[in-house]
Amino acid sequence: MQKLSIEVTVNGTTYRRDVEPRLLLSDFLRHELGLTGTHVGCEHGVCGACTILLDGEPVRSCLMLAVQANGHTITTVEGVAPNETDLHPLQQAFRETHALQCGYCTPGFLMSLLPFVETHPNPTDDEIREALAGNLCRCTGYQHIVEAVKLACRLMHAPQDA
Amino acid sequence: MKPPPFEYVAAHSVEEALDVLVTHGWDAKVLAGGQSLIPTLNFRLAAPAILVDLNPVSELAFIEANGMLRIGAMTRQRTLERDETIARLAPLITAAMPHVAHPQIRTRGTIGGSLAHCDPAAELPAVCLALDATLVARSQRGERAIPARDFFFGLFSTALEPDELLTEIRIPPMPPNTRYAFREVARRHGDFALAGVALTLQLDEAGRIRAPRVALFGVHDAALLSESAMRLLDGAAPSEALVREAAEAVAHDIEPSSDIHASAAYRTHLAKVLTARALRDALGDALGHATE
Ligand SMILES: Cc1cc2nc3c(=O)[nH]c(=O)nc-3n(C[C@H](O)[C@H](O)[C@H](O)COP(=O)(O)OP(=O)(O)OC[C@H]3O[C@@H](n4cnc5c(N)ncnc54)[C@H](O)[C@@H]3O)c2cc1C
Ligand code: FES
Ligand code: FES
Numbered sequence: 001m002q003k004l005s006i007e008v009t010v011n012g013t014t015y016r017r018d019v020e021p022r023l024l025l026s027d028f029l030r031h032e033l034g035l036t037g038t039h040v041g042c043e044h045g046v047c048g049a050c051t052i053l054l055d056g057e058p059v060r061s062c063l064m065l066a067v068q069a070n071g072h073t074i075t076t077v078e079g080v081a082p083n084e085t086d087l088h089p090l091q092q093a094f095r096e097t098h099a100l101q102c103g104y105c106t107p108g109f110l111m112s113l114l115p116f117v118e119t120h121p122n123p124t125d126d127e128i129r130e131a132l133a134g135n136l137c138r139c140t141g142y143q144h145i146v147e148a149v150k151l152a153c154r155l156m157h158a159p160q161d162a
Numbered sequence: 163m164k165p166p167p168f169e170y171v172a173a174h175s176v177e178e179a180l181d182v183l184v185t186h187g188w189d190a191k192v193l194a195g196g197q198s199l200i201p202t203l204n205f206r207l208a209a210p211a212i213l214v215d216l217n218p219v220s221e222l223a224f225i226e227a228n229g230m231l232r233i234g235a236m237t238r239q240r241t242l243e244r245d246e247t248i249a250r251l252a253p254l255i256t257a258a259m260p261h262v263a264h265p266q267i268r269t270r271g272t273i274g275g276s277l278a279h280c281d282p283a284a285e286l287p288a289v290c291l292a293l294d295a296t297l298v299a300r301s302q303r304g305e306r307a308i309p310a311r312d313f314f315f316g317l318f319s320t321a322l323e324p325d326e327l328l329t330e331i332r333i334p335p336m337p338p339n340t341r342y343a344f345r346e347v348a349r350r351h352g353d354f355a356l357a358g359v360a361l362t363l364q365l366d367e368a369g370r371i372r373a374p375r376v377a378l379f380g381v382h383d384a385a386l387l388s389e390s391a392m393r394l395l396d397g398a399a400p401s402e403a404l405v406r407e408a409a410e411a412v413a414h415d416i417e418p419s420s421d422i423h424a425s426a427a428y429r430t431h432l433a434k435v436l437t438a439r440a441l442r443d444a445l446g447d448a449l450g451h452a453t454e
Pocket of ligand 2: 039040041042043044045046047048049050051060061062063
């Protein structure tokens with residue numbers, strides 16, 4: 001069986017592993033690195049639970065092979081909070097607006113939305129719904145997630161000295 | 163839901179990829195963005211012996227404008243969506259891109275992958291038909307330029323041979339007075355379309371329609387040009403009656419199928435309504451209000 005040696009930087013740590021070509025990146029993160037914050041729902045690109053940042057851009061980790069991540073930089077939900085005790089403003093906003101119930105979908109939503117909240121100080125509801133469209137949530141009805149995005153944008157783009 | 167075992171080769175040049183295709187023929191599969199191929203592997207609908215990854219082939223990721231607009235097959239869909247040269251020279255592509263799946267998919271998905279995959283409901287094949295694009299295929303036997311209208315055969319089937327790579331897409335410059343429009347209906351933003359239309363046309367000095375190209379998707383086994391509508395439009399003076407007649411005519415050319423998302427009859431209805439709306443978008447002021 002072919003095994004390939006890869007080097008991937010995840011949340012600032014560089015890992016070296018020998019992997020089978022068919023290993024999905026989602027399974028690499030969960031099973032090889034123990035980073036189980038990345039969830040797996042459908043394994044065909046529809047639900048968005050497995051979304052991670054690859055070189056800063058959101059991608060489905062279930063639609064990439066681990067070998068394709070060789071030499072790349074990844075952020076998973078474990079790498080979002082600034083430290084052990086504080087939450088990222090987007091996580092804070094999800095918590096305050098009750099944007100999660102079972103929480104299964106939450107890591108995927110957070111990773112999809114991170115680049116969006118960073119670049120949108122004051123998004124419209126339509127823009128937010130379009131940004132959410134690639135992630136499924138079976139609990140919340142999305143309304144509170146839209147609220148969370150609004151709050152996160154306010155928190156992140158508040159005037160510094162106000 | 164895990165891919166069956168396969169061997170993996172990361173190609174670093176077109177030549178390297180072609181070598182693998184020649185050696186392995188039908189047993190080899192090209193991996194581009196993986197956004198259609200990996201789901202197919204995960205479902206075990208395909209079991210290639212060897213995957214050739216084109217992602218490291220940097221010579222296939224480019225956008226160049228030099229008279230002709232040239233787009234490398236490995237150009238990401240997200241790049242097409244954001245690129246200013248594309249917005250200037252082929253705004254129909256810019257209009258269509260937000261409808262192609264979701265940003266997370268477009269980050270990886272490529273233009274070449276979408277065209278080679280040839281999903282009947284995909285936007286980009288129809289856009290290439292409407293823009294009169296030429297698709298360039300390369301094998302060790304040489305290079306050939308295939309007009310878009312001869313490229314899309316049917317359900318997941320194209321003019322590409324197993325030893326060929328799609329390398330680039332060439333789009334001729336749009337003559338002055340070219341109008342374009344894009345319309346689709348999907349269940350949710352980013353879902354595959356139930357039906358859609360991409361069209362371009364020109365208005366001559368006398369205000370008549372010239373060189374209309376009406377491409378439909380989601381309503382046939384592959385994207386197609388509606389010759390019936392195009393015959394009616396070519397040389398005609400824009401009017402609301404003409405718009406309605408052309409929209410009715412598309413029904414002659416399409417054979418939509420029924421599935422859990424929509425019946426064939428509903429898809430036909432959508433094709434007509436969307437064609438009329440797209441023609442109104444494109445003709446705009448030229449349509450006047452005389453006939454209404
Ligand atoms: C949830 C979801 C929703 C989607 N929604 C849409 C949508 O609304 N509209 C839409 O159009 N698409 C949609 N897609 C598909 C997406 O756009 C894919 O990116 C695209 O169909 C395939 O491009 P790719 O680069 O990912 O190719 P891959 O998946 O890597 O390859 C697809 C096929 O093309 C072949 N191939 C790829 N590149 C070449 C080449 N250069 N030469 C020869 N053969 C090649 C491969 O061997 C394979 O058979 C969706 C996908 C998902 C997962
Ligand atoms: S598990 Fe990857 S999109 Fe559902
Ligand atoms: S909170 Fe349960 S699926 Fe979203």
